[in-house]
Amino acid sequence: MKKTTVFVFGIFLAVLFHLSTAVDSDVAASRVKRGLPRWINRAIQAVPAYCAATAGAAAGRMRRAYYDMRRANWQNCDKYFHCRGNYEAGRLGYCGKLTAKAISEAREWAQSGGSHGSDSAEDRVANDYGRAGGNCVQRYILGTRNTRQECSLPRRLW
Structure with missing residues (x-):
């Protein structure tokens, strides 16, 4: 497995473990665990x-979209997978949307080192669009045809 894949999978496991072991819902600080990076604890508290x-x-669901993106390894299609993961998580209701936002923001913060680059801003737009229930295929696959940023992902991978 690639180092990045192991790292991201570790993030998901850490967030899931600490969310599932949280007992006190009134005190978010009680869920902060020592030894974890600060951004994971921020996602847990959120x-x-x-x-x-x-x-x-x-x-x-977000992990599945991430692995589908890694497996497809298709140029210019990462925004579609960002959107799809957030869309699928957001369909689970309020808690799904909260979780998707926490994971997405933590991932963007970790990848950009806290800075706000243009790619990170575009990822955030795709994340928000998916959580809001937008049509990811229409916007990020069909909507990019015949452009410089075309995502020509085969239909079987939609």
Whole structure:
């Protein structure tokens, strides 16, 4: 496995573990664990403890979209997978949307080192669009045809 894949999978496991072991929903600080990077703890604090079951399902859907993106390895299609993962997690309701936002923001923050680059801003737009229930295929696959940023992902991978 590539180092990046292992790293991202570790993030998901850490967030899921700490969300599922959270007992006190009133005190977010009680869920902060020593030894974890600060950005993982921020993601954990952003999701209430009563969302633990839904958070696990939402994180699983986002993880599946991430692995599909890695497996497809298709140029200019990362925004589609960002959108799709957030869309699928957001369909789980309020807790799914919260979890998707926490994971997406933590990932963008970690990848950009806290700075806000243009690619990171575009990823955030795709994440927000997916969580809002937007049509990811229409916007990021069909909508990019005959442009410089065309995502020509085969239909079987949609």
